[in-house]
Amino acid sequence: xxxxxxxxxxxxxxxxxxxxxxxxxxxxxxxxxxxxxxxxxxxxxxxxxxxxxxxxxxxxxxxxxxxxxxxxxxxxxxxxxxxxxxxxxxxxxxxxxxxxxxxxxxxxxxxxxxxxxxxxxxxxxxxxxxxxxxxxxxxxxxxxxxxxxxxxxxxxxxxxxxxxxxxxxxxxxxxxxxxxxxxxxxxxxxxxxxxxxxxxxxxxxxxxxxxxxxxxxxxxxxxxxxxxxxxxxxxxxxxxxxxxxxxxxxxxxxxxxxxxxxxxxxxxxxxxxxxxxxxxxxxxxxxxxxxxxxxxxxxxxxxxxxxxxxxxxxxxxxxxxxxxxxxxxxxxxxxxxxxxxxxxxxxxxxxxxxxxxxxxxxxxxxxxxxx
Numbered sequence: 035x036x037x038x039x040x041x042x043x044x045x046x047x048x049x050x051x052x053x054x055x056x057x058x059x060x061x062x063x064x065x066x067x068x069x070x071x072x073x074x075x076x077x078x079x080x081x082x083x084x085x086x087x088x089x090x091x092x093x094x095x096x097x098x099x100x101x102x103x104x105x106x107x108x109x110x111x112x113x114x115x116x117x118x119x120x121x122x123x124x125x126x127x128x129x130x131x132x133x134x135x136x137x138x139x140x141x142x143x144x145x146x147x148x149x150x151x152x153x154x155x156x157x158x159x160x161x162x163x164x165x166x167x168x169x170x171x172x173x174x175x176x177x178x179x180x181x182x183x184x185x186x187x188x189x190x191x192x193x194x195x196x197x198x199x200x201x202x203x204x205x206x207x208x209x210x211x212x213x214x215x216x217x218x219x220x221x222x223x224x225x226x227x228x229x230x231x232x233x234x235x236x237x238x239x240x241x242x243x244x245x246x247x248x249x250x251x252x253x254x255x256x257x258x259x260x261x262x263x264x265x266x267x268x269x270x271x272x273x274x275x276x277x278x279x280x281x282x283x284x285x286x287x288x289x290x291x292x293x294x295x296x297x298x299x300x301x302x303x304x305x306x307x308x309x310x311x312x313x314x315x316x317x318x319x320x321x322x323x324x325x326x327x328x329x330x331x332x333x334x335x336x337x338x339x340x341x342x343x344x345x346x347x348x349x350x351x352x353x354x355x356x357x358x359x360x361x362x363x364x365x366x367x368x369x370x371x372x373x374x375x376x377x378x379x380x381x382x383x384x385x386x387x388x389x390x391x392x393x394x395x396x397x398x399x400x401x402x403x404x405x
Contacts, residue, residue: 050124050134051075053088054204054228055114058107058186059100067098067231069156074112076208076224080259085249087156087203087229094231097151102193102237107186108143108204108228121184132181137208137224138263140168140274141176141289143189144203144248151199151231159247161203163279165189167288168258173269177206179289187289192280194239203229203248207275213262223259244277251276 051074056063071088079085100106110132111118121131128135143164148154167176180187187204206226213219252259257273 050112050130050137052110052112052133052206052226053114054108054230055111056109056186057098057230057232058105058109059098060105063109064098066095067151069094069229069231070114071228074226076226078222078224080223080225080252080254081249083157083249085225085227085252086158086161087201088227090229093152097199097231097233099233099235100191101235102191102195104191105188106191106202107188108230109186110180110204110206110226110228118184129181129184131184133177133206133208133226135178135181136210137177137181137206138175139177139207139209139212139223140166140258140272141180141187142166142205142207142274142276142279143187144205145192145195146201146203147196148199148201151201151233154199154201154231156201156203156229157248160245161248161251162243162245163277164192164202166274166276166279168274169269169272170288175263175269175272176289177208183290185290191234191237192241193237194241195234195237195280196240197234197237200232200234201229202232203227207258209261209263212260213264214260217262217265219260219262221254221260223254241280243280246277 053071053074054068055070056065057068058064069087069090069092072091073089077084077088109118112122112131112133116122116131118131121129124130124135143166144161145164146154146156146158146160146162148160169175170179176187179185187206204227208224208226211220211222211224213221215221252275254260256275258275261272263269
């Protein structure tokens with residue numbers, strides 16, 4: 035049987051911000067070594083100590099043991115209380131279990147050698163980039179590929195680093211509010227980070243890699259932090275923020291390439307058994323686009339629904355056998371009618387011009403929501 039979660043299942047999904055909830059080693063998840071964040075809120079102050087490992091509830095309970103060459107992945111969820119297989123569909127078609135469809139940007143993984151990962155502080159020097167993933171050949175950002183695949187952020191433990199304890203850090207940068215002020219944008223990049231405590235075994239080496247201090251490795255003027263994702267038909271020439279990643283090892287792993295067609299999205303999850311207790315009837319407010327230069331959805335993801343700010347009802351999954359999500363119902367009327375979500379021509383507004391949903395520019399311009 036097939037079931038649909040028509041929209042977000044809980045109020046906590048309203049913003050579709052996210053946090054790292056578990057760490058996968060060769061496909062097996064573990065949450066005990068994760069420093070769990072206190073909330074899913076983004077970090078907007080790049081000088082904050084929270085840029086290192088976020089604001090956390092406390093250090094993890096243990097250290098995860100990994101070996102050089104192991105496949106690892108960070109599980110990002112908008113709500114830790116909803117199992118990954120029950121990820122919500124916004125508008126009945128758009129997967130938003132990993133992040134919201136308006137939250138687009140690059141991904142990176144950093145590591146830092148420490149004496150004891152159980153107690154080591156995150157802020158400070160010694161961080162180096164292991165891998166990065168920005169735009170693919172199709173012009174799709176890493177965050178979109180993770181979201182469409184409902185997948186964790188993948189990586190590989192380098193083989194050419196010293197054995198011992200490390201903090202390993204996942205970073206997502208979303209650019210939905212990062213448009214330049216010259217076109218009415220807010221110039222507010224949003225960072226999501228999460229740290230995991232690990233012990234690396236079976237490796238050796240002393241690679242020549244740039245090490246940086248976090249916070250301090252980025253400023254608002256760093257390449258890639260102020261970038262317009264709304265007023266172009268395609269993305270190109272995106273400059274990755276931060277240092278160059280480690281070389282000389284199999285250390286890079288891209289987010290999965292996923293078709294964004296509704297048919298492909300509807301068949302993403304594998305058949306699993308799951309409880310429906312965490313999915314309840316409720317209502318929630320979906321992220322609104324920001325005013326100024328950031329009003330329109332990204333055109334490189336066909337079939338995506340714009341953030342609306344409307345209140346929509348969720349549905350309860352009745353059976354306990356969860357097989358696949360279906361792409362049905364509750365679509366935005368404008369999208370369902372086949373009307374393009376983006377227009378090539380700007381529309382006049384009280385504050386200048388507005389690109390995108392031309393009939394609704396005034397609504398978005400007057401919105402005070404900055405998510």
